[in-house]
């Protein structure tokens with residue numbers, strides 16, 4: 001007997017799910033052990049042109065009724081956003097139906113509610129497509145590495161910002177010119193806020209940290225900085241030193257292992273680092289685990305077909321579980337580690353200062369760093385006279401100490417401007 005799939009949403013991702021289900025029907029049936037059949041497709045505007053052929057008889061604007069149908073076995077949510085996606089998923093689970101979703105926003109904001117509903121109703125919740133599109137990352141973390149201890153997950157999880165930073169690096173373009181190009185090519189939305197301000201990457205970081213460290217994390221726990229302040233001069237300065245600027249999502253255990261930090265911000269990484277070679281809109285994630293060592297996952301982080309590939313993989317897994325009368329992995333938060341504040345994060349910093357070209361300036365600047373116990377690894381002066389800039393790179397220091405140093409520098413009469421402050425990451429790997 002066929003397993004019936006209710007599809008909620010038929011946009012960029014949903015239309016490709018329908019196409020793949022149709023084109024690969026025989027293979028999918030063989031892999032699952034039963035045919036998969038579309039029970040219905042919920043949309044908002046049924047008359048809209050779709051990217052694939054959809055039987056008009058399957059379309060409905062009543063998603064609630066579709067989810068509640070007795071003959072539906074699996075619900076696939078690719079609407080996005082918090083509501084009505086959350087209510088629909090909860091209704092599906094109440095009816096004992098397993099759910100596949102690509103919804104990072106919902107999982108990062110209120111994953112606990114949907115996971116609890118899955119547990120209470122004996123339903124599966126699979127969400128491979130919610131982080132880094134086609135790249136298998138959730139399953140490796142949830143299943144393949146279930147016997148290991150993950151120390152750090154660090155990656156490029158937003159294609160739009162990677163495209164923009166890559167253009168800035170390779171052509172010398174400004175942020176706004178690179179953004180305009182990304183928009184013209186369809187890599188960035190008309191309203192790019194979610195991407196360029198780091199919200200999208202922060203949602204993914206929350207999901208990754210939760211799985212990696214078996215602890216509760218929401219988007220609100222993630223320290224977030226976007227790329228709108230990154231200038232062409234920052235990119236050129238990094239290039240001159242053999243670094244490249246990337247927007248990184250970093251989830252890292254503290255040295256004592258009792259807490260972890262989750263952050264999204266632009267950072268300089270050495271050009272020899274594997275993540276430095278991730279160009280255009282590609283994504284890549286580096287995972288460091290105690291026994292497995294260093295693993296890297298690379299591929300298309302978005303797009304209709306790549307994301308639908310991840311959704312289909314989940315549909316097959318859920319369908320197999322359904323037939324076997326079993327369930328996939330449940331939410332795992334047993335470790336209950338705390339998320340430490342950003343101020344406790346320890347890393348290195350690259351600081352550019354516009355300073356007066358006078359004797360004694362360097363000593364006074366160095367003293368300001370020393371007062372906060374931030375030690376300087378290198379310092380060099382660029383230009384002279386009115387154009388003089390001091391460029392300092394620190395040893396590892398706490399974020400709170402660095403912030404206090406910057407505050408102190410801003411108040412010094414000899415410092416005309418703090419031109420840029422950028423974290424330096426990944427030197428242990430390069």
Ligand SMILES: NC(=O)c1ccc[n+]([C@@H]2O[C@H](COP(=O)([O-])OP(=O)(O)OC[C@H]3O[C@@H](n4cnc5c(N)ncnc54)[C@H](OP(=O)(O)O)[C@@H]3O)[C@@H](O)[C@H]2O)c1
Pocket residue numbers: 008009010011012013014042043044045046048061063077078079080081084102103104105129130133301302303304307
């Ligand atoms: N696009 C990607 O590359 C990508 C990558 C990874 C993850 N995702 C995730 O996948 C999900 C879907 O993204 P998408 O890009 O496919 O979005 P999309 O193109 O905007 O499609 C959304 C679909 O949901 C339908 N919809 C909206 N409100 C609805 C409602 N109240 N009831 C029923 N249907 C409703 C829309 O109907 P109409 O078509 O009639 O307007 C549309 O078909 C999101 O969670 C997103 O974060 C997307």
